Every structure is written in C-alpha cells, then in structure tokens.
Amino acid sequence: MELTLEGDVVRAGYEARERFYDSRGYGKVRNGDIDLAPVEAAHLLYRGDIESIDGMDFRGFLGSAAVSEVDFAVYKDLRDRGFYLTPAREGWVDDAAGADFVVYPRGKGPWDNEVAYRVRIIGERDTAVATDLGGCVLAVVDEESEVTYLDTDRREVSGTSDAAVPATAGELLGERVVCWEPPAELYEQAFYGQQLGDDGAVQLSLVEAAYLTQEGMLTVEGGADAVVERGREVEGDRFDRRLAVYTALRASGVAPKTGFKFGADFRTYADVESAENLGHSELLVRVLPADHRFEPRDLALDVRLAHGVRKTMVFALTTDGGDEIEWVAVERLTP
Amino acid sequence: MELTLEGDVVRAGYEARERFYDSRGYGKVRNGDIDLAPVEAAHLLYRGDIESIDGMDFRGFLGSAAVSEVDFAVYKDLRDRGFYLTPAREGWVDDAAGADFVVYPRGKGPWDNEVAYRVRIIGERDTAVATDLGGCVLAVVDEESEVTYLDTDRREVSGTSDAAVPATAGELLGERVVCWEPPAELYEQAFYGQQLGDDGAVQLSLVEAAYLTQEGMLTVEGGADAVVERGREVEGDRFDRRLAVYTALRASGVAPKTGFKFGADFRTYADVESAENLGHSELLVRVLPADHRFEPRDLALDVRLAHGVRKTMVFALTTDGGDEIEWVAVERLTP
Numbered sequence: 194m195e196l197t198l199e200g201d202v203v204r205a206g207y208e209a210r211e212r213f214y215d216s217r218g219y220g221k222v223r224n225g226d227i228d229l230a231p232v233e234a235a236h237l238l239y240r241g242d243i244e245s246i247d248g249m250d251f252r253g254f255l256g257s258a259a260v261s262e263v264d265f266a267v268y269k270d271l272r273d274r275g276f277y278l279t280p281a282r283e284g285w286v287d288d289a290a291g292a293d294f295v296v297y298p299r300g301k302g303p304w305d306n307e308v309a310y311r312v313r314i315i316g317e318r319d320t321a322v323a324t325d326l327g328g329c330v331l332a333v334v335d336e337e338s339e340v341t342y343l344d345t346d347r348r349e350v351s352g353t354s355d356a357a358v359p360a361t362a363g364e365l366l367g368e369r370v371v372c373w374e375p376p377a378e379l380y381e382q383a384f385y386g387q388q389l390g391d392d393g394a395v396q397l398s399l400v401e402a403a404y405l406t407q408e409g410m411l412t413v414e415g416g417a418d419a420v421v422e423r424g425r426e427v428e429g430d431r432f433d434r435r436l437a438v439y440t441a442l443r444a445s446g447v448a449p450k451t452g453f454k455f456g457a458d459f460r461t462y463a464d465v466e467s468a469e470n471l472g473h474s475e476l477l478v479r480v481l482p483a484d485h486r487f488e489p490r491d492l493a494l495d496v497r498l499a500h501g502v503r504k505t506m507v508f509a510l511t512t513d514g515g516d517e518i519e520w521v522a523v524e525r526l527t528p
Numbered sequence: 529m530e531l532t533l534e535g536d537v538v539r540a541g542y543e544a545r546e547r548f549y550d551s552r553g554y555g556k557v558r559n560g561d562i563d564l565a566p567v568e569a570a571h572l573l574y575r576g577d578i579e580s581i582d583g584m585d586f587r588g589f590l591g592s593a594a595v596s597e598v599d600f601a602v603y604k605d606l607r608d609r610g611f612y613l614t615p616a617r618e619g620w621v622d623d624a625a626g627a628d629f630v631v632y633p634r635g636k637g638p639w640d641n642e643v644a645y646r647v648r649i650i651g652e653r654d655t656a657v658a659t660d661l662g663g664c665v666l667a668v669v670d671e672e673s674e675v676t677y678l679d680t681d682r683r684e685v686s687g688t689s690d691a692a693v694p695a696t697a698g699e700l701l702g703e704r705v706v707c708w709e710p711p712a713e714l715y716e717q718a719f720y721g722q723q724l725g726d727d728g729a730v731q732l733s734l735v736e737a738a739y740l741t742q743e744g745m746l747t748v749e750g751g752a753d754a755v756v757e758r759g760r761e762v763e764g765d766r767f768d769r770r771l772a773v774y775t776a777l778r779a780s781g782v783a784p785k786t787g788f789k790f791g792a793d794f795r796t797y798a799d800v801e802s803a804e805n806l807g808h809s810e811l812l813v814r815v816l817p818a819d820h821r822f823e824p825r826d827l828a829l830d831v832r833l834a835h836g837v838r839k840t841m842v843f844a845l846t847t848d849g850g851d852e853i854e855w856v857a858v859e860r861l862t863p
Contacts, residue, residue: 239725252708255701262702269725316703317788318762335788336733337722338704366590367597368651369673373587387672390574390604398671427653453652453670456829494791498829501836 196234196246198259203234203246213237218277218302221285230280231260232268239269263316264293267332270340274528276309277302292329296528310528312342320486323510326521330528333489341489343496344526347519350476350507352446352463356382362412363402365420368427370402370413371395384448384468398451399424399432400439407440431480437515438480452477455498457506476507483510483519496523531569531581533594538569538581548572553612553637556620565615566595567603574604598651599628602667605675609863611644612637627664631863645863647677655821658845661856665863668824676824678831679861682854685811685842687781687798691717697747698737700755703762705737705748706730719783719803733786734759734767735774742775766815772850773815787812790833792841811842818845818854831858 196205210227213219220227237243238251271278281292292311301307310330317335327347358378363370372395379385386397403420405411424432442449449459460474477499499506510519531540545562548554555562572578573586606613616627627646636642645665652670662682693713698705707730714720721732738755740746759767777784784794795809812834834841845854
C-alpha cells in the first residue's frame, strides 16, 4: 500500500479508505480516497497495519518532525481504551477550535453525529490559560508519557444557605474580628465565624467580616473600609479577589468557609440548616485572576485532593478585581 | 488576686503559684512566686480563673499588644486537648530556640523531664523557611483561627531497589528517550521507564535517561550532556535539582517514578522486586531549593494529599545545585 506524506497530511487511496476509515474510523474521506493525519498514520505504523510512509518505518516516522510524541501518546491511549477519534482540523470536524482530538462515544465513529469528548492535549511542562478551560477534556501527558484526563466545565454555583442575621458589633483584632455578644443566628444558623469559647463570642475571618460589614450586618470601628484595608495589608490584591468570590458565593446561597486544610481558598456548603447539622461540603474553591496560567502539576494536585475528599474542585476566575467571575469545575476523568 | 504586667511578663504571688503552677502547670517559678507569659495569663482570664490584669479583663487583654491572638489560639487549643505546656522562653525551658511552646506528654508537666512536642506557631499568611523545618511541630493558625498541626522531621531515605541493568542504547525524541531494544531488566526488574507497546520498546523520562547515561547504563547520541541539555531546555534549573534528587534516591536503593498524578516530583518504591509486582509506593517527594519559603497553604495541600493516598510527603531540599540534599518529612498530627 502506497502512502505519502504531503505537508501535514498522509495521502492514501481507496483501499486504505476501506480498511482504515470505513471499518475503523481513521482519517478523513477526500474524493473517495482518504487523508490521514500524521498521528493516525503513526498509529497504523505502530500497529503494523502499514509498513512505511515515504520509506519511514514507525521508529523513523515517530522520530521525524511530522508527528508529536505527545499527540501520539494520547491518540494511542484513547485507541487502547476502545475509542475512535478524529484530529480536530478545520474541515475534518465541526467546531475544530479549542480541541486537538474529537472523540466519539464507544461503538460510534466519524460517520455518526455524536461526540463524547473534545480533547485538548498538553505536556506536563506546558501551561494552560485558565479562561481557555471549560467544555473540553485536558489530556495531560506527563514526563513518563502517561496520560491524565481532566474534564473541565463551566458551571454556576447555587444553594439554599441564606439564613437572615440581625446586625451586630465587632472588634478588629489583628487578622480577625471578634463579636463579643453576637446574635445566636450569626454562627448557629448562618454559619459565620467560629465560636471563641463557650460564652457565645464569635470570631470572624477578615473576609467574612468585610462581607458582613458591606452588607450592613456588622458594625466595626472604621466600617467596611477598615476591614478591607486590614485584609489588603495581609493579603494584598488577593484579598479583593477573595472577597468578590466570597460575596458571589453568599449571593448564590452558598456558605463558604476556609479551605485551608485542603490548600484551597474556600470549601462551600450549599444547604446549611445549622452549624450543628452541616452535612458535607461539596466544593473546594480556588480564587485566581482570569489571566492565570495553570501548571498541569498544580491542577493535578488540586483535582486529586478534591477527589480524595469527595468534593469538586472549582476555580473562580476573577476579572477586574472581581466584577466578573467565571466558575470552572475540573474533575478527573477515566474515559 | 493581684497580677501586674511588667514588660512581657505577668507577675503573680505565692497563692497564684499554688493554684496555677503547682496544680496546672502554668508559668515559671521565680523566688517562690510565679511569672506568667501573657498568653498564659490570657488563658486564665478566658477561663475566669483570674478577673483582671492591670484592670484589663479578657477582652481588653486580648485586644492589647501584650498577647498575640494567634499564639492564644494555639495555647487554648492545646490546653483544650488536655496538655500542659510552657512558652519556650530562654530560662523557662531547655533549648528554647526554634520553638514557641514546649508541650509535655498528657499527664505530665513542667516539673517532669519529658517533652512531647516542640511547637512552632505560624499564621496562615506567614511563610516558613524550608531549612527551619524538622524536629518541630508547626501549628498553623488559619484565617478562621483553627489550628492545623504538621509534624516535621529530618530523615534518611533507604530501600533495597537495586537491580543491575546491562547497558543499552536510546534515542532522544523530544522530551523523552526511547530504547527500541532494551534488555528486559531495564523495565521489568529495575523499573526504569514505561513500555511503549507490546514489542519491548521502553520510553524513559529525561531524568531517568540522564541518570542512566551518567551511570554508564545507557548510550545516547551526544551522551549525558545531550540529555541534560534537553532537560534544562524544558525545565531550566529545576532539571538539575530533580536529577540530583533522582540520583540520590537511586543511590539509596529507592526507585523513583513520576509523582505527576499526585502533583509531586516523584513517588518512590523502596523495595521493587519487579515492575509486575510493585507494591505500594511509600513516599511523595517534592524537590525544592533549600532557601524555599513555604506558604502554609501549599504545605497543607501536599500533606493532606499524601495522607489521603497513604504516603508520606517528603521535601528534598537541595543546596548548590544538588551537592547536598536534606530530607524533611511532613505529616499531619492530631495531638
């Protein structure tokens, strides 16, 4: 069988079309023949279905500039898992932008009209722009060529945690605000702060105190400005981003608490009835500026941890100091 | 009972000594009376054991400059857990340096000669110098004033993974090296690399390949220099640090593999018999320059993840490009 590399396409004839496209979903039909992407041709070489391309065997072809080892690792892994898939080139698939492979549901192929995953490939040492995530599966190829799949999804956050709290007074002490005589609702129903001891005093974090002060539920000497100023002293710009995300979460009926023990900004409770009867927190939230670039290793760490504690990792991407927030959930996927 | 604040000490008389030191381990005896550290005096105020110091009640004293809210949070937490403890001041305890509190075993006190933990306190927003860790318990106070304890320990790494491997040849392809016809021992006994498919070819990571080339077990065009150069191209200085740690681990009889899925540099196997029969990997290793400053949140993330997958988090601190390596294990502790 004669196959030739022309630019970024491997041309093959009618016989190849029958063997590789019609029965196994390789390539793109063109005038009755097929075109193969180099990564597809490399896989056929690897399997021994074809012997050479322009005189190159598998070893020669993989070592050439025509095919990326990283793309090949993912292509092979998905084929090994029983999927048919097509390189996301213009004209080869609908909506090619933002993906490297379009993967069909098991048992389906390019001749069906269904897509299981839109896969984007990155190497462990590349970075991923935060706002590019959502609506695709990241296939991260690590230094040992193993593939980790991370499903990324835009989502909204919502809940029913919206207990009303009578206003109270607080005192700014270092990096916290203490309410010496708060209404019981503050902690017990609405789950703000922590009890200092048994006498009812509640200590609030700076972000909780800034929110409550801005909402008119707390008075502090110097007002909300004094709390926000203290927050910026100890956290810089990050404080404003965290406050914006905290405010958005509370506005959505979700109660955020510190995510420190999980290395995150917040863990969240969607349906708080009382502090005594909290239930499981559903999300871990990390606050990031929208122009953040993820190191895949950091993503893997966050997502693995969240999975281990039965929570979903959500990145809150803030623009313009928090005026706009986009929520991107990332979860491990085993295709 | 009359108590007065003098500088950083609260002076109290013989009666206080009987009530607070002799029976409950507060303070330091001085000429038959006792001195209390402000954090101890704050705790006595909080409990209602004393009413005021220089006219200040608990609220006034905690709000004064005399006592840190962070220190108080840890002191109270340890007392709540049933421990007696002493502020680590010169002259108050042996070997005060590097600790904030010396905590006695449950049921013991300052009059015994035993120490359970040497505790160092940091706030969530402080940083911890990597080389200061080891031999102490970090008590991290998060923004909600909850305390997380991290036990830090200098340690050595050792194992019995030392299978011999006949030399072979490899080809540098992008960010990996492929051995097309390796000896079976390479992967199967010594657990280097990953099998590319069923035909025996093994792909090595750059760090594995650099090590094997330097040890004379692998030949690559351009030698070890070519591999190291490629590593530096894609990872910068970090490649040299990782190679130094990889080399030290292998020299200690431990087989390192990528820790990518856990967000770490390596996971390690102390007793590899064969790739087929690996057992559980014991350590997660993160490689850092010795002058690294930890954000407590990053530490919490690493340690929590390691705990969840039943591994120990170890930081490999490298000096002078890897000539010296110190190993610090960090584990969660519930005192």
